[in-house]
Amino acid sequence: MANPLEQFTIKPLIDIQMGGIDASLTNAGLAMVATVVAITAFLVLSMRGRALVPGRWQSMAELSYEFIAGMIRDNVGSEGRKFFPFIFSLFMFILFANLLGLLPYSFTFTSHIVVTFAMALFVFLGVTLVGIAHHGLHFFSFFVPSGVPAVMLPLLVPIEILSYLSRPLSLSIRLFANMMAGHTMMKVFAGFIVPLGVAGILPLGVDVLLTGFELLVAFLQAYVFTVLTCLYLNDAIHLH
């Protein structure tokens, strides 16, 4: 039986070295490029008609636009509007990476902790900088819960700081673990299909169900990552 973790192996396709840094195009890098191409093609081609009454593809493009616009409006407010291109890119990037990763023989780069952690760290640092830019040193009052007796503060402030610092970890590990677990599970069941012969219909059925479930997870994880980014942004802009 094939190792269910083998699908996560990074395979260099083109060797590139940039100033001593390994910048080779790997299967992960190729999947990232494919994701960007797919998103751009989807949005640009479906909006080609610029129809007053949208067709199916244009409706989907407009729907994704309004979905993220509504998410920012509800969670951040009007100050969030200038972050719209970033939030939108983030959502589409994760969503398309998850969805394209479900295609057989493709690669799911969101199942790699280094990628999800880099994105989460970028969001974390960006949000913190936005908070400091908005409020200056007053931003650090974020770690002091309001309406708490002063005696409790030495205990609560470190907890608040710790929970703040754990944000990029939980953000990145949630996405990475969900994608990795789903794909591993599908592979494990897929590995049983041929050896079991006629009874292989059972793991095949499970894989069919899992595929549907993974489609849900693909969307849900992209949504969770994005909505949490919005909530962090809201915290940074409005504090408590």
Place this chain on the structure above:
Amino acid sequence: MRILLKTVPMLGLSLVATPAFAAGLPQLDIAKFPPQLVWLVITFTALYVLMSRVALPRIANVLEERQNKIDDNLSRAEDLKRSAKVAAEAYVKAISDARAKAHASIRQVKEKADADARTRQDDLNAKLKADIASSEKAIATARDEALAGIKDVSTDVAGSVIERLIGHKAKDDVVLDAIEAVLKDRA
């Protein structure tokens, strides 16, 4: 979920610590981190630029155009509704004006007819009164003449009767006086 989130990093750390497991889990192969990060930066930057410069403005344009069109149509409908209302008001006003004018004309004609009728009636009444008056006068004259005639006749008759009775004529004025006295008694 929470517990999973807490245990996975610990698991990850322990996997890193033991090279045998690290070899088994491709996600923890640190040597493969740099190319992934480099391409993540390249592709996400490209995506951000494409989205913010190309894709999103197009969608925003289309949505804005549609909103404008909807607003435009709504305001035009509002205008049409307003002008329809104005027209309806003008119609109602014209109808009531015409009705009022018709009423006024009818009343005017009726008044004129009434006045004419009254004048004619008055004329007729006056004429009839004049006729009656003149007729009465004529009758009175006729009666006076008749009465005068009667006096003459009765004077003649009385004169003749007296002549037959006494053999000579009585003076006319004496007879007339006597007759008048009789007539006065009777009247």
